Amino acid sequence: MSDVKTVLDNAKNAMEKAISHLEMELQKVRAGKANPMMLENVMVDFYGSRVPISNTASVNTQDSRTLVIQPWDKTMLTPIEKAIQAANLGLNPQNDGVIIRIMIPALTEERRKELTKTAKSLGEDAKVGIRNIRKESMEFIKKLQKDGLPADEAKDSEAKVQVLTDTHVAKVDKHIELKEKEIMTV
Numbered sequence: 001m002s003d004v005k006t007v008l009d010n011a012k013n014a015m016e017k018a019i020s021h022l023e024m025e026l027q028k029v030r031a032g033k034a035n036p037m038m039l040e041n042v043m044v045d046f047y048g049s050r051v052p053i054s055n056t057a058s059v060n061t062q063d064s065r066t067l068v069i070q071p072w073d074k075t076m077l078t079p080i081e082k083a084i085q086a087a088n089l090g091l092n093p094q095n096d097g098v099i100i101r102i103m104i105p106a107l108t109e110e111r112r113k114e115l116t117k118t119a120k121s122l123g124e125d126a127k128v129g130i131r132n133i134r135k136e137s138m139e140f141i142k143k144l145q146k147d148g149l150p151a152d153e154a155k156d157s158e159a160k161v162q163v164l165t166d167t168h169v170a171k172v173d174k175h176i177e178l179k180e181k182e183i184m185t186v
Contacts, residue, residue, distance in 0.1 A: 003144055004157045011137040011161055015130050015168040022126040022172060026179050029119055033182075034061040034104045038091075039069075044076070044083040053080060062101070069093075069100040107183075115183045123176035127169055134165040 027037040036059040043050040053059060057071040057080055071077055077095050084093045084102070094101045107115070138158055145154040 004141065004149065004153065007137050007140050007144070008157065008160055008164070011133055012164055014133045015164060018126050018129040018133070019168060019171050019175070021129075022122060022175055025122045026119060026175060029115055029122070029179065029183070033064050034067045034102075036060060036067065038067070038089065038104075039084065039087075042083050042087045042089075045079050046076070053083065056080060057100075065104045065106075067102040067104065069102070071100075074098075112183050116180050119176055119179045119183065123172050126172045130165055130168045130172070134161055137161045 024037075027035065028040060039053050039059055042053045044053050044056050046056050053069070056073070056076050057069045059067060059069050062068045069080060071080055077097070077100060081093045081095045081100055084091055084100070091102050091104070094103070138161060141149070141154050141157045141161070145151065149157075
């Protein structure tokens with residue numbers, strides 16, 4: 001029984017990680033609102049090494065359409081500005097000598113539809129990951145059954161894995177639905 005419990009616990013943990021990963025990826029999808037996560041992947045040249053922008057400055061939202069980047073070292077203003085431009089995010093940083101402001105442009109209808117497709121694609125990737133976890137768990141339960149696990153206990157365990165899968169796929173659908181609503185809201 002402890003082996004079955006381990007399989008179920010591992011499956012649940014792995015599915016929760018898939019959901020967490022989806023949430024992180026969805027935060028990076030621009031929805032027309034300023035979000036510090038938009039700059040998460042921007043790498044800045046910092047004294048000869050490339051580091052994330054968050055290691056060189058604080059990134060905050062001033063309002064729903066403005067990001068403010070306050071470097072910890074004033075000499076980093078130009079490298080941060082160049083890194084944002086080089087990241088090809090469609091953002092135009094404005095350096096005033098103290099901070100960098102980024103005005104987030106309003107999204108066009110076409111761009112909103114593209115972002116919705118991106119969000120749906122991220123959701124599908126998460127669902128595939130969850131289904132792969134289910135498949136591995138089912139195979140492990142079948143292996144345990146061959147090693148002496150009673151058939152009715154194996155069936156119960158497989159049903160529990162399926163319930164876990166259905167629950168987590170529903171969570172993915174809910175996240176995607178909310179993100180689509182956020183993207184399409186003008």
